[in-house]
Amino acid sequence: xxxxxxxxxxxxxxxxxxxxxxxxxxxxxxxxxxxxxxxxxxxxxxxxxxxxxxxxxxxxxxxxxxxxxxxxxxxxxxxxxxxxxxxxxxxxxxxxxxxxxxxxxxxxxxx
Amino acid sequence: xxxxxxxxxxxxxxxxxxxxxxxxxxxxxxxxxxxxxxxxxxxxxxxxxxxxxxxxxxxxxxxxxxxxxxxxxxxxxxxxxxxxxxxxxxxxxxxxxxxxxxxxxxxxxxxxxxxx
Numbered sequence: 001x002x003x004x005x006x007x008x009x010x011x012x013x014x015x016x017x018x019x020x021x022x023x024x025x026x027x028x029x030x031x032x033x034x035x036x037x038x039x040x041x042x043x044x045x046x047x048x049x050x051x052x053x054x055x056x057x058x059x060x061x062x063x064x065x066x067x068x069x070x071x072x073x074x075x076x077x078x079x080x081x082x083x084x085x086x087x088x089x090x091x092x093x094x095x096x097x098x099x100x101x102x103x104x105x106x107x108x109x110x111x
Numbered sequence: 112x113x114x115x116x117x118x119x120x121x122x123x124x125x126x127x128x129x130x131x132x133x134x135x136x137x138x139x140x141x142x143x144x145x146x147x148x149x150x151x152x153x154x155x156x157x158x159x160x161x162x163x164x165x166x167x168x169x170x171x172x173x174x175x176x177x178x179x180x181x182x183x184x185x186x187x188x189x190x191x192x193x194x195x196x197x198x199x200x201x202x203x204x205x206x207x208x209x210x211x212x213x214x215x216x217x218x219x220x221x222x223x224x225x226x227x
Contacts, residue, residue, distance in 0.1 A: 032214065043115075043202050043218040044154065087154065096142055096159040096166040096209040099216060103153045 006088050006102035013109050016077045021105045023088030024070040032091040033071050035064050037084045078109045113137045115219035117203050123225045132188045132222045134203030142209040143186045147199040193226045
């Protein structure tokens with residue numbers, strides 16, 4: 001069965017304390033891996049797409065990387081406004097690219 | 112910046128009643144999706160839709176569910192006879208491409224459905 005596992009479930013950081021979130025996947029025929037940010041009671045907000053091992057994408061304090069088995073979302077010098085749940089999703093290659101989501105990592109950044 | 116919109120933001124209904132959740136996808140997108148998220152759980156795929164047909168559906172999407180594109184802008188999810196376990200956030204998403212790379216899906220803000 002295709003699986004997407006995110007760790008840790010929750011992460012508490014001090015402002016400025018860099019860290020990484022992990023997303024491991026066991027899907028055959030990966031066509032793309034997506035990172036989303038979700039604020040409480042809101043819809044997932046698109047951050048990055050990664051398609052091939054070795055690929056990296058950056059946006060402000062966030063950097064996403066991809067290997068053949070996992071992806072990392074690195075957060076450099078986070079600020080309180082980075083607090084959110086970060087979701088990883090994979091397109092496993094179905095006809096229309098439906099996404100399988102992980103449970104997410106809830107990030108809290110304290111000032 | 113174009114975005115997916117959904118109405119209503121919150122729907123409360125009695126068990127057994129029919130509900131229709133509405134979505135307006137991004138205007139140049141051709142591929143549409145519904146997902147749901149039960150409180151505290153992960154986002155789950157329900158159905159994908161293209162060219163006025165269902166492309167794929169999950170096991171959750173049983174005969175009580177249906178989707179429709181009634182006009183050129185709206186995309187709807189109907190639940191015929193709601194159950195308590197249908198209570199969840201329902202997200203609509205759309206993408207410009209599908210089945211290929213560079214097929215980012217953009218999500219709406221969601222409709223919170225509460226079944227009493």
